[in-house]
Amino acid sequence: MTERKILVVDDEPPILKLLSQVFTRAGYKVLTAERASDALTILENENIPVMFFDLNMPEMNGIELCKKIKKQKPMTIIYAITGFASLFELSECREAGFEDYFKKPVNVSTLLKKAESAFEKVKRWKKM
Numbered sequence: 001m002t003e004r005k006i007l008v009v010d011d012e013p014p015i016l017k018l019l020s021q022v023f024t025r026a027g028y029k030v031l032t033a034e035r036a037s038d039a040l041t042i043l044e045n046e047n048i049p050v051m052f053f054d055l056n057m058p059e060m061n062g063i064e065l066c067k068k069i070k071k072q073k074p075m076t077i078i079y080a081i082t083g084f085a086s087l088f089e090l091s092e093c094r095e096a097g098f099e100d101y102f103k104k105p106v107n108v109s110t111l112l113k114k115a116e117s118a119f120e121k122v123k124r125w126k127k128m
Helices: 013-025 036-045 062-072 090-096 108-127
Strands: 005-009 029-033 050-054 077-082 100-103
Touching: 005 013, 005 036, 013 029, 013 108, 029 036, 036 062, 050 062, 050 108, 062 077, 062 090, 077 108, 090 100, 100 108
Parallel strands: 005 029, 005 050, 050 077, 077 100
Antiparallel strands: none
């Protein structure tokens, strides 16, 4: 089986650390970035099918990052996580290409279920 990689992008280091630990313990290889530009640099060298982005970040927000990645890699499955639900509407996230949207604090078991579901989808797509 190929390596199951997840990219987590959030400008809050404690959130990055928590999600990295949770996904790593579940058997995923986790790459993290505190800025959108760092995420884009990682993606130049890595093929990562599943991602979780904070929406409210300096420099480039999660919606802009999602749009940019979806143009280059349309089959990527990306989830939005935000503590600022009023700033970002669900419809805006869907239009950007997010698979789903979660408000902080989110239950990590929910994120683990979404990650597993995303990798099952990726596996099905590869068989087609």
